[in-house]
Amino acid sequence: MARLNINGEIRDIDVDPETPLLWVLREQAGLTGTKFGCGIAQCGACTVHLDGVATRSCALPISAVGPTQQIVTIEGLSEDGSHPVQQAWLELDVPQCGYCQAGMIMAAASLLSTTPKPTDEDINAEITNICRCGTYNRVRAAIKLAAENVSEAQKG
């Protein structure tokens, strides 16, 4: 039995401790917003926040996740899609098929929390998620827009 804190909710989950966090989220917790793309930490579709840091959940067995560590998935990023990154994504209508986008959004939100004004190089280095539809330029623009909106809000 593993105890996990998912989106602020404590859950006791009865599952093989070697099960990757991704599959616990999808199959035991029923949170399917976090996606499976490769299973080997290459594509970023499965990105969640672990104590605020973008983490690829497909290669992380839940035995390595402590009961007090905060897991946040796309469903828990905001209640209603109001996180500044989600808002910027909406404004620029970023997704195409959308399958990679939860991972992109989680990676972007984590980047902005440590680097409020990311440069192109910061974005290149941190956002290494794969998008086969090719939304990269709009992802980049939306990260910058989110950064701007947040700093405007803070000023205002």
Place this chain on the structure above:
Amino acid sequence: MTVATLSRRNFLIGTAAAGGLSLGFYVPFPVEAQEKPTVLPEVNAWVVIHPDDTVVIRIARSEMGQGTLTGLSQLVAEELECDWLKVTTEYPTPGESLRRNRVWGSFSTGGSRGIRESHEYVRQGGAAARQMLVAAAATFWKVPAAECSTANGIITHNPSGRTVTYGAVASLAAQMPVPTQLTLKDPKDWKIAGKPLPRLDTRDKLTGKQVYGVDLSLPGMLNASIKACPVFGGKIRSFDAAAISTMPGVRKVVQVDQTSVAVVADTWWQAHSALSALPIVWDEGPNTGVNSDSIAAMLEEGLDAEEAVLGTSIGDAGSVLSGNAKIVSATYSFPYQAHATMEPMNATALYTPDKCEVWVPTQNGEASLAAAAQAAGLPIEDCEVHKLHLGGGFGRRGNYQEYVRQAVRLAKEFPGLPVKLIWSREEDMLHGAYHPVTQCRLKAALDSTGNVTALHMRISGQSILWPLRAEVRETGRDPAVFQGLNDGGAEGAFGYTIPNLLIDHAMRNPPVPPGFWRGVNLNQNALYLECFIDELAHEARIDPLDFRRKLLVNHPKHLAVLEAVAERVGWERPADTGIHRGLAQIMGFGSYVAAAAEVSVTDSQVKIHRIVAATNPGHVVNPAQAERQVEGSFVYGLSACLFGECTITGGRVEQENFDTYEVMRMDQMPAVETILMPSGDFWGGVGEPTIAVAGPAVLNAVFAATGKRIRKLPLKNNSLGA
């Protein structure tokens, strides 16, 4: 202005002529039933209007990121004159379509055809619904319909100023006679179509709510993972189910067919873990000696073969090329590519002895239905397919419905319980429908003033249609091989005027399954042609733009897009220090496209700084989405050009995941500037054409930077050092 006269008879004739397309309107009750108004809010097959004025537009084609839900809705809404803010969409099911005499036409979503092939009948659907709504209001008010006008979902009786909303008259409208004459709007007057509207399906993709095939959850559902013999043509000899049967959650180990075995368990992770531990002995079959080199040798033989199928023949290229003109020759080759959609292949099936239902992200709902019926062994009327959003399609989820057959086969082991089958990424990479391999030898004669007096393009390689169509197997002729090189026609007309032109194909089919892959043969043909034209310009010491201008003189639409990118990129002005430029143009999928790339090469590393793309698709239904398609096509095309290859060894694909199958990521993405220049006189595709010009424009720029011609793809295997 398009005026269509509709009658039942016309529908039937149209059905035959258009290969199964049918307009057909559904009138739920005869007109005499008017006194008993129905609550059914369906005005006709395309349009449902609820009493609260919500408009549901039915879309038969599949949304896989390309924006077709939004684009097709815009076309219907334009003619319907409804309130765009109240529009939602719905997929009709393929089974319902069959029951209604294929009222929604084709479900196939590929070949950049979603809009160009259905724009007319979906607009007619919207226009007919509007006329029926007006007729209903006029009947209700007892006034002539001609005195009424519509805008934004409201009908106004002009003389009296009375108004009524669509929602209020929708159920009455459904009983009105189907209009026999429809006038479609002139695109010049469009207010909804043609506008850069945001997509209708964005919100749920930002919050994790969007349900893709892999996300489906049904009561009592079991999960499955599958493994097929990694060697093409191989089979299962045996497996030891007992070795894993006590692993957690395992329900059953099932041999799905001769080549594959699956584990069904409570969760997918359990199924997949058990499958990974399952001892399997393969009978690897006849192809273990096949590898990339042997395939290349097979294609090389075709380059010189006496026998070839003729594509285009003008004049007598053979004799000019064997004369004493200056001859330039080069051979290009293009490796296998995997689709690698972000969402792996999957399907969920629920079987009982008298019914079979499948939930699947599919590019062709009817193909999925046919596959389900076949696998279930049930009449097609007893089967149904529910389409789910696709996490990418790119051609992989159209014709090849093996995951549907597999899911149904597994579900038959558990009557009454749904089984969801998800392929691992490894399974997806090892069992694709790969962008086929071809090579091309180009040979041209140049006269002393740099005119191309003859050109022979010999394509050698694989045919996508060979496994699919009997007539291709009989004749050895695959028309798709000549995409972009045809002597006229919508699928890609050759733009250059060359007095002696010979384009032919020697079909060589290695035992690796080929498939439609975004851009298909146009990708290769544009690369071969446009890189070689660049070579010829260089040999003739003529600027590549001027060289093409002269050759395109009889094809102004081809030339116009090329001129547009040249102007925008600043071709006539020197580039910044260290930046080098390349050009390419082609026609395909009904559209004219060109690109100009700017690259730099430092320490053998290519950096693509900027690509300008121009496209003339005739009409643009949503410019914002068209721009996204251009950017996306560049990512897909450049991924292939820079890194993409599935190499074969021992009869199997070597790359199993994204660690070895490299694709473009954020840091490699150039700035993209898109010029949309619809000329208004035809309807072309948008999703695919531009993919074909990204590669050659970049490679021509790489030549400008380094003096090196990249003729063997991908670029990463070539040394750019001195």
